[in-house]
Amino acid sequence: MKKLIILFSLFIVSPIWADGHLSSENEVMQLVLDHWEARDNNDYAGQADLMSQSGT
Numbered sequence: 001m002k003k004l005i006i007l008f009s010l011f012i013v014s015p016i017w018a019d020g021h022l023s024s025e026n027e028v029m030q031l032v033l034d035h036w037e038a039r040d041n042n043d044y045a046g047q048a049d050l051m052s053q054s055g056t
Contacts, residue, residue: 034046035047
């Protein structure tokens, strides 16, 4: 019974831990979203500004 309670509590707590993103991850996600928005709006200058020097 003790193992079952521990297992069940892990299922409840896991989604809470899974969304604890770092600020650096949020910055990268915002850059990706900005790139997609520029791509969808055919903003080629905006896309070029968001690319790195290595082309990725």
